[in-house]
Amino acid sequence: MINFGSKHHTRTPILKTCKGNATMKITTLLGSAKKKGNTAIVLGWVEEELKAQGHNVERIYLHNKSIKGCLGCAKCRENPDKIACVQKDDAVGILEQMINSEVILYASPVYFWGFSAQIKILIDRSYSLVANYQQPNHTSLLQGKRLGLLATGAGTYENNAEGLFTAFDRIADYFLAQKSGELYVGECGLPADIPAAIRSKAVELARSLVA
Numbered sequence: 001m002i003n004f005g006s007k008h009h010t011r012t013p014i015l016k017t018c019k020g021n022a023t024m025k026i027t028t029l030l031g032s033a034k035k036k037g038n039t040a041i042v043l044g045w046v047e048e049e050l051k052a053q054g055h056n057v058e059r060i061y062l063h064n065k066s067i068k069g070c071l072g073c074a075k076c077r078e079n080p081d082k083i084a085c086v087q088k089d090d091a092v093g094i095l096e097q098m099i100n101s102e103v104i105l106y107a108s109p110v111y112f113w114g115f116s117a118q119i120k121i122l123i124d125r126s127y128s129l130v131a132n133y134q135q136p137n138h139t140s141l142l143q144g145k146r147l148g149l150l151a152t153g154a155g156t157y158e159n160n161a162e163g164l165f166t167a168f169d170r171i172a173d174y175f176l177a178q179k180s181g182e183l184y185v186g187e188c189g190l191p192a193d194i195p196a197a198i199r200s201k202a203v204e205l206a207r208s209l210v211a
């Protein structure tokens with residue numbers, strides 16, 4: 001745990017050796033309603049670094065998308081080679097964009113010790129991307145993707161944000177994806193008050209996503 005000044009705490013991102021500069025297609029998923037809130041500010045710094053490295057970054061602002069909750073009907077399981085969800089709303093296009101990306105970064109405020117509703121509803125709909133979980137023939141349309149997580153919260157990491165990060169670990173396994181970076185920025189007040197010192201952590205996260 002690194003302490004930034006008296007009140008901001010971060011969870012250090014996974015760091016990998018920096019190599020290769022091939023252009024990657026990167027989708028970021030903003031799960032806050034606020035376009036200029038804490039999460040959006042830090043996400044902007046991550047995106048800025050990725051773009052500076054020449055990567056193709058597209059942000060999806062989930063709050064204005066129309067996404068219904070998963071029905072749990074399991075119809076998607078009948079056709080695991082494509083997005084076979086029976087609900088034809090904005091989730092389908094977003095899941096398609098994720099499949100067509102090499103890196104996917106989830107960015108969420110901590111809401112009641114977990115993901116915000118805007119992110120969680122999309123995660124539930126990604127049920128349609130995976131078949132035969134925990135079986136030898138486990139498949140995923142996101143297999144091998146690099147996955148990252150950025151979360152901001154009012155509290156510290158301990159006794160607060162761990163559940164969200166644990167869920168993310170399991171989601172990465174579920175997707176057969178490669179967890180490539182994570183950052184928790186804690187003790188973020190309202191309105192947004194992210195100190196400039198956090199920027200270097202955002203840059204580290206960006207670099208670990210494409211390393």
Ligand SMILES: Cc1cc2nc3c(=O)[nH]c(=O)nc-3n(C[C@H](O)[C@H](O)[C@H](O)COP(=O)(O)O)c2cc1C
Nearest residue numbers: 032037038039109110111112113152153154155188
């Ligand atoms: C409905 C709601 C629930 C929240 N729950 C938590 C929580 O469980 N833990 C926490 O650390 N912060 C919690 N917060 C605070 C936000 O996570 C924090 O202020 C965050 O940085 C807001 O990000 P944003 O400005 O991008 O929306 C909550 C805020 C709201 C509005």
